[in-house]
Amino acid sequence: MNFQPLTPELLVAFEAIVGPSHLLTAQRAEVAATADAYADYGRDHTEDLHFAPDVVLRPANVEEISQIVRLCHQHRIPVTPRGAGTGLSGGALPVHHGVVLSTERFNKIIEIDERNLQATVEPGVINQVFQEAVQAKGLFYPPDPASKGSCFLGGNLSQSSGGPKAVKYGVTKDYVLNLQVVLPTGDIIWTGANVLKNATGYNLTQLMVGSEGTLGIITRIVFRLIPHPKQDIVLLVPFRDQTQAAAAVSEIFRAGIVPSGMEFMEREAIEWSAHYLSIPLNLPPDITAHLLIELDGNELEQLYKDAELVYGVLEKYDIGEILLADTATQKDELWKIRRNVGNAVRYNSVYKEEDTVVPRAELPTLLKGVKEIGRRYGFTSVCYGHAGDGNLHVNIIRGNLDDTMWHDELPKAIREIFQLCVKLGGTISGEHGIGLVQKPYIGIALGEVQLNLMRGIKTVFDPHGIMNPGKIF
């Protein structure tokens, strides 16, 4: 990559586009004593990494983005698009410096179209804000990553985020109909049409989703929505044997039940999270894992019937007492514990989060393998995740590990974990993306032929390689 430095002339040009209050530099931040806020644009939720942008721009509309990107294209300036910065693979880090382009001002829900069950939104809308806005109209936008209270929909698209509902309702990609995108050349396009079915040329929409900001900047999104289910109940099932918990997952599906949530939590995950949230918890000492199972539908009576079926499957496993939550308070508390595992781990220690994914029934083998690798290399991991999707988050705790172990030895262990995933028919990221930190491992999942196709596509979209450089491959 042959990037050019940012010149004073370019800064003047950028300022003319976005206005002085939406162009930030380190210097200005120092003067205004907002250095911390400025530094935040060089971080996300990935470990303790930081890369300083040369300039942060906060454009207000698609035309401003187009003008900025066109200048960067002409002058070979790296552009790192940024949502809320909640990513876990370093996708929003400006590793080649240059421009950080924040979508924070793209925060409008343009339309919720109740006739067509569609919504048009800007990428800087917070996931939960959108969910609540459509729910107020009886509609449902299911993808809900753990960070839903702060993450942006644009970021969700860039990784095709999942979340607990994915097991029944699919991930972000399954709700995207059409995208307005500023290409790395500055051109503005729509990728498709506002329809549920589209057989008109290559699927540019799905190519953009999950491309981690390397092919362009999403400036408007058309989602499909579904009617909101009217009822749900939650079961918390304690297991004495982790591997049994993972095995039960597959069997529940085979009983014909499709839960709307099917989450796995190791003992440590639930303990750390409850402690972090100051929720009192008295786990019997022999419990090593939990499954959190959500059932939803329109009739409560039906959900109790489904729960009976689940109980039937679980009978033969060595479990503790099942907690059935059917009040809003109980359900919220359980989900709050689940959602805060990541925060609790982050609060306790620097950590690396691996986003492993395998076919659902291979989960017990994966879990066993991760623990065995941990024993061999001498690290502790807290494992939890979307068991219904075979998606296990392996949080490797830094704790007292020294620099040699953390920087030199651990990558070998991670490599072994990923090799195991691929061997089991899985891959190295289910919903967090490759970004920066998984880049060294992508060759485990994809061969040179596939990677060359991806590099070729990248060049078609971004001939000068300015858009989120240093990511994926």
Added chain:
Amino acid sequence: MNFQPLTPELLVAFEAIVGPSHLLTAQRAEVAATADAYADYGRDHTEDLHFAPDVVLRPANVEEISQIVRLCHQHRIPVTPRGAGTGLSGGALPVHHGVVLSTERFNKIIEIDERNLQATVEPGVINQVFQEAVQAKGLFYPPDPASKGSCFLGGNLSQSSGGPKAVKYGVTKDYVLNLQVVLPTGDIIWTGANVLKNATGYNLTQLMVGSEGTLGIITRIVFRLIPHPKQDIVLLVPFRDQTQAAAAVSEIFRAGIVPSGMEFMEREAIEWSAHYLSIPLNLPPDITAHLLIELDGNELEQLYKDAELVYGVLEKYDIGEILLADTATQKDELWKIRRNVGNAVRYNSVYKEEDTVVPRAELPTLLKGVKEIGRRYGFTSVCYGHAGDGNLHVNIIRGNLDDTMWHDELPKAIREIFQLCVKLGGTISGEHGIGLVQKPYIGIALGEVQLNLMRGIKTVFDPHGIMNPGKIF
């Protein structure tokens, strides 16, 4: 495109790869008095079009395909991949002659994995054969185009076929997890992993789906499956006003019902099909259209409740008597009529089928527009399709139209229809693809910037442009 002629040396090489009984030429067919069968490889279900292949090859496995394609890549020979030839946009027609590569021997269901609710199949498996095999295990593969009794799964993937179930369950693309593909260079790759969520690089799987055989040849497919719903009922609702039928569709969804089928049929569609099938039908003279509504789930009682809600919505429309079908015989007969509309039209006359698609609520406007354009240009159309998806098949009947009208005037009318679709937020193909016959119209849906991205992607995959040339753009 700078294609080279097929040399006798290449024929010898091909014969060495597939064996003499799986290499067909016009000459050999003449000798063997199988000229008709040979000619069929130059046709599909699109109008009355025919293009003669230079040679038809029927390889047995992925290695044979790889060797054939590698030779064609080296020698600049066009390759047209072919499934069952049921396509409606001319996608399987060898317009540049060369090799027709038939996948008919790729007809094995490799595995139905009940632990993971996945199946691995070859592309030459017939859709219905696959559906029935998984249903025998209580599982469900929903995409079911009207031609399901003969079409191949590989062809379904190439257009991302839909069918009546798409309204609730999505289209082909929503069930594809991973693909083995022979690239136009002869390289063999897998596009992804056998997992429900994948954030590992660009989505090559979804790029292949719907690419109409222009980016490679699919040789193996991993599908996800879901538990099969245990019950369904079908309602046939006669309307006195077509526009009201189209309007009712959107309102049923707003009532919170997601039917598993929501089909629209003009009076002529149902009459022609019943006549074609020799099913007696006594439509009252004032009925102009029908909605065929299927509801599915696990409890029959719940379906009757849902039906009550549908009746409630329909009350205010000017409808005839609703037929509720809940026996297998009744339901089969209604679906048989719906599925055979296309065959009935084909039996009556040469026709052009336009695969229009708009946001669901815009269907009445589209239907009115199509009829108005027909009146202006002087053609008859039979309209039917997947109203729940906003996907209306407009069958323009040749009847007594003369050559000038058919070849010179009609394209102008079609252009107007497509322009209306795009104006309404829709596009020019929902599930049939662009292929050959919609190619002149693609500029209505996509601008030069999008088309250049697609052409660029094509070149990355297929630098010599040998794979299904002359299609899409």
